[in-house]
Amino acid sequence: MDLNPDRRGDAAELIREETKVKCVVWDLDQTIWDGILLEDKRVTLRGEVLEVIRKLDERGILQSIASKNDADAAMAKLEELGIQEYFLYPQISWGSKSEAIKNIASLININPNTIAFIDDQPFEREEVEFSLPQVRCIAAEDMNLILERADMTPRFITEDSQLRRSMYMTDRVRKEEEQHFSGTKEEFLATLNMVFGIYPAGEGDLQRAEELTLRTHQLNATGYTYSYQELDEFRKSDRHRLWVSELEDKYGTYGKIGIALVECSEEVWTLKLLLMSCRVMSRGVGSIMLNFIMNEAHKSGCKLWAEFVENSVNRMMYITYKFAGFQEVGKNGDILILENDLTSIQPFPDYVKVTCSE
Amino acid sequence: MADMKTDIRQFLSRYVKNQDIQDDEDIFSSGIVNSLFAMQLVMFLETRFNIRITNQEMNLDNFKSINSIATTVDRLLA
Numbered sequence: 001m002d003l004n005p006d007r008r009g010d011a012a013e014l015i016r017e018e019t020k021v022k023c024v025v026w027d028l029d030q031t032i033w034d035g036i037l038l039e040d041k042r043v044t045l046r047g048e049v050l051e052v053i054r055k056l057d058e059r060g061i062l063q064s065i066a067s068k069n070d071a072d073a074a075m076a077k078l079e080e081l082g083i084q085e086y087f088l089y090p091q092i093s094w095g096s097k098s099e100a101i102k103n104i105a106s107l108i109n110i111n112p113n114t115i116a117f118i119d120d121q122p123f124e125r126e127e128v129e130f131s132l133p134q135v136r137c138i139a140a141e142d143m144n145l146i147l148e149r150a151d152m153t154p155r156f157i158t159e160d161s162q163l164r165r166s167m168y169m170t171d172r173v174r175k176e177e178e179q180h181f182s183g184t185k186e187e188f189l190a191t192l193n194m195v196f197g198i199y200p201a202g203e204g205d206l207q208r209a210e211e212l213t214l215r216t217h218q219l220n221a222t223g224y225t226y227s228y229q230e231l232d233e234f235r236k237s238d239r240h241r242l243w244v245s246e247l248e249d250k251y252g253t254y255g256k257i258g259i260a261l262v263e264c265s266e267e268v269w270t271l272k273l274l275l276m277s278c279r280v281m282s283r284g285v286g287s288i289m290l291n292f293i294m295n296e297a298h299k300s301g302c303k304l305w306a307e308f309v310e311n312s313v314n315r316m317m318y319i320t321y322k323f324a325g326f327q328e329v330g331k332n333g334d335i336l337i338l339e340n341d342l343t344s345i346q347p348f349p350d351y352v353k354v355t356c357s358e
Numbered sequence: 359m360a361d362m363k364t365d366i367r368q369f370l371s372r373y374v375k376n377q378d379i380q381d382d383e384d385i386f387s388s389g390i391v392n393s394l395f396a397m398q399l400v401m402f403l404e405t406r407f408n409i410r411i412t413n414q415e416m417n418l419d420n421f422k423s424i425n426s427i428a429t430t431v432d433r434l435l436a
Contacts, residue, residue, distance in 0.1 A: 316396075319396045323396040324418075325418055
């Protein structure tokens with residue numbers, strides 16, 4: 001494929017997108033509000049804070065809190081100020097801020113290198129910079145610059161970015177319910193009434209598809225990134241198939257969570273991209289799209305190959321391929337080529353309803 | 359080996375509805391093979407038995423029943 005100047009610009013833009021901030025972690029005293037809550041119960045929001053919080057939320061950037069405070073008093077204050085709903089897994093305790101940020105990263109299931117931390121105290125920023133150098137630390141006094149930053153400005157604001165916070169919120173409810181559930185994992189999943197939909201990508205899916213190629217690392221078989229324009233060409237091309245999947249359950253939708261791209265020749269289908277959002281990692285739906293494609297390849301009478309490029313976090317995808325019966329048949333630089341002889345295709349799990357459309 | 363099988367059975371009982379799995383029963387025939395379960399099985403075996411399951415060992419046949427899992431772990435421990 002020729003790289004015209006436009007495309008090159010696009011590629012540079014895509015690389016920058018990979019390092020975008022997914023979650024902003026706020027300090028409270030002298031950062032979100034003026035004053036120190038323990039000394040003065042009547043603290044008020046700082047000048048531009050509300051605007052910044054709302055705009056980040058609209059952009060699909062998650063937000064949380066790392067504050068040394070009395071947790072009950074601080075949460076009550078956030079509620080009184082009407083901003084409590086914006087924060088996922090607030091960490092309010094007397095522990096270190098770097099520990100708080102590690103907890104947030106693990107609870108949301110994101111890499112700390114996608115977190116930005118805002119605090120007025122140089123000491124706290126230095127502590128975080130020392131323990132977690134990959135976290136971007138921002139002084140509270142630079143708050144007015146936050147919305148202008150390139151790493152906090154996504155290329156597209158998709159339906160999914162707007163839903164992101166509420167999806168993580170409902171996920172918390174699911175986790176709590178799962179902890180109190182006494183049966184097996186399989187029985188718990190059956191209580192969720194999941195519906196998994198697979199359909200060919202339409203034009204309206206492409207922004208989200210591009211976003212998924214950039215944001216997804218753990219459940220991503222190759223890590224290839226494609227721009228909107230490239231994906232649009234695949235969608236229209238006879239030599240490619242591009243599918244999108246979505247998931248919903250009794251608590252609501254998870255949005256568009258997966259993509260698969262297949263390159264088709266007369267005899268061989270090659271899976272170039274198979275990825276799924278980490279948001280659905282614990283839902284037991286990771287093999288469904290793969291099984292669907294195995295069925296489609298079988299129907300078309302073609303061989304099925306899949307490419308796999310190892311990174312430090314995507315071992316689960318390798319396991320997914322191998323447990324679905326793929327075998328390594330070749331290597332091309334960093335790219336492993338796997339083949340499935342399609343003699344045995346697992347049925348879809350019975351705890352989820354799968355709908356496919358042509 | 360008997361202890362190992364008990365550990366494996368205990369792990370499986372947290373995931374699978376069938377609470378009476380035979381040693382030679384194909385655990386993947388029920389459609390439970392999903393990436394989550396596979397990953398957690400691999401993580402469980404690696405942590406519990408302090409082994410590393412290599413790419414070469416990562417084949418469905420090596421994990422399809424309690425017997426085959428125990429044989430695989432045994433081989434990696436040797």
